[in-house]
Amino acid sequence: MNDHLHADPDSVIEQGPPLSPRRKGIYILPNLFTVAALFGGFYAIVMAMNDRFENAAIGVFCAMVLDSLDGRVARMTRTQSAFGEQMDSLSDMVSFGAAPALIVYEWALKGLGKAGWIAAFVYCACAALRLARFNTNLAVVDKRFFQGLPSPAAAALVVGFIWVLDAYGFKDVERIDWLAWAAFVVTLYAGLTMVTNVPFYSFKDISFKRSVPFIVIVAIALAIAVVNIDPPLVLFVAFVAYGVSGYVVYGYKRAKGKPVSVIATSTDEPDEQGLHR
Numbered sequence: 403m404n405d406h407l408h409a410d411p412d413s414v415i416e417q418g419p420p421l422s423p424r425r426k427g428i429y430i431l432p433n434l435f436t437v438a439a440l441f442g443g444f445y446a447i448v449m450a451m452n453d454r455f456e457n458a459a460i461g462v463f464c465a466m467v468l469d470s471l472d473g474r475v476a477r478m479t480r481t482q483s484a485f486g487e488q489m490d491s492l493s494d495m496v497s498f499g500a501a502p503a504l505i506v507y508e509w510a511l512k513g514l515g516k517a518g519w520i521a522a523f524v525y526c527a528c529a530a531l532r533l534a535r536f537n538t539n540l541a542v543v544d545k546r547f548f549q550g551l552p553s554p555a556a557a558a559l560v561v562g563f564i565w566v567l568d569a570y571g572f573k574d575v576e577r578i579d580w581l582a583w584a585a586f587v588v589t590l591y592a593g594l595t596m597v598t599n600v601p602f603y604s605f606k607d608i609s610f611k612r613s614v615p616f617i618v619i620v621a622i623a624l625a626i627a628v629v630n631i632d633p634p635l636v637l638f639v640a641f642v643a644y645g646v647s648g649y650v651v652y653g654y655k656r657a658k659g660k661p662v663s664v665i666a667t668s669t670d671e672p673d674e675q676g677l678h679r
Contacts, residue, residue: 443497
């Protein structure tokens with residue numbers, strides 16, 4: 403008989419209570435930018451409810467700037483986290499999904515009845531689908547391009563259209579049929595373009611740590627000066643150009659017989675060369 407089966411119970415080392423798992427902290431710096439972007443979207447909704455559409459548009463554009471900074475700040479300070487990624491997606495849904503849909507509905511689409519709220523819902527649903535697809539396809543998409551129009555750019559198209567017309571004195575747009583239908587078209591275009599497979603340049607291969615020629619700084623200064631001439635019009639024109647650029651790239655690649663998809667699930671296919679670099 404084995405002696406260890408009859409060991410003295412007093413000789414057994416007592417074990418203390420199990421240690422509680424260490425709590426994970428939250429990086430405050432990048433999440434401050436994310437919360438600020440979320441506030442921009444919330445502020446835009448409140449302003450639209452009070453018929454202050456210029457302020458609503460500015461709120462969404464401020465959210466865009468802050469949203470572009472939180473990820474870069476996280477990478478620069480090495481404070482990326484799964485919590486930050488989820489928080490960023492939820493903030494984007496409010497600021498670039500729900501907010502533009504509600505703003506354009508209050509501004510013009512409610513004058514179209516059922517067609518108006520359907521267009522607003524289609525935009526909101528497409529924003530949610532686009533964000534979900536973006537999160538699940540991160541590992542298989544060419545980083546140089548977005549798969550479909552990014553939600554901040556889609557929001558800029560919708561609220562930029564509102565900002566321009568509001569700045570030029572168009573009020574009570576829901577009572578102006580042709581403008582309400584124009585808003586209907588812009589809303590559907592922005593929403594549906596988010597869920598296409600059309601490639602849009604992401605600008606992610608631009609490094610801010612790399613030295614650039616002096617002329618680049620001069621060009622940036624000139625661009626800022628041009629924006630200040632008429633911010634609503636210049637910004638809207640810039641995002642319209644970006645909003646159609648994907649279709650131009652798509653058509654050019656089709657005409658040249660080049661692969662047009664920016665997604666790859668395997669590196670073995672000839673059409674997917676370069677997508678995993």
